[in-house]
Amino acid sequence: LGKVNKAGSPWAGVLLSSAVTAIAVVVVGLLPEQAFVYIMSIAMIAAIINWATIIITQMFFRRRLDPEARSELRFTMPGAPVTNWIVLAFLVLMVVVMTTMPPYRIAVAIGPIWLTVLGLGWRVSRRRQTL
Known part of the structure; x- marks a missing residue:
């Protein structure tokens, strides 16, 4: 997850964080309680x-x-x-x-x-x- 692109952005870490956030949003949408x-x-x-x-x-x-x-x-x-x-x-x-x-x-x-x-x-x- 420490890989960075040419601009120095840790793209793999950002993608994983985004995926986990998306999963959390889906869980909140499906099971709000x-x-x-x-x-x-x-x-x-x-x-x-x-x-x-x-x-x-x-x-x-x-x-x-x-x-x-x-x-x-x-x-x-x-x-x-x-x-x-x-x-x-x-x-x-x-x-x-x-x-x-x-x-x-x-x-x-x-x-x-x-x-x-x-x-x-x-x-x-x-x-x-x-x-």
Whole structure:
């Protein structure tokens, strides 16, 4: 999405943002009473995915460092690594709670689909980098 045209405009990002906005407009038009809850539930699952990714990445990063390098880190998570697992457990609990509330179930169903799309996009970008 970071590709820009000759004028420096991030055209791919703009197109994706426009498509998502169009989908939101259609949802509001078709389901005016439920649109806000559906859109918020999708934003919530996206936030859960983002925070889980941050925590997991941080865990892998710290694991790869030797103890000396780890002790020199300026920004550390208080109570790590225990707090990493507590945060992940809380995020899983949030997803479980979301499955108990009908308007949020759609987001729980969309979450794995979104992760698959992200994974495929990552693989495509990695292949392009190696070519």
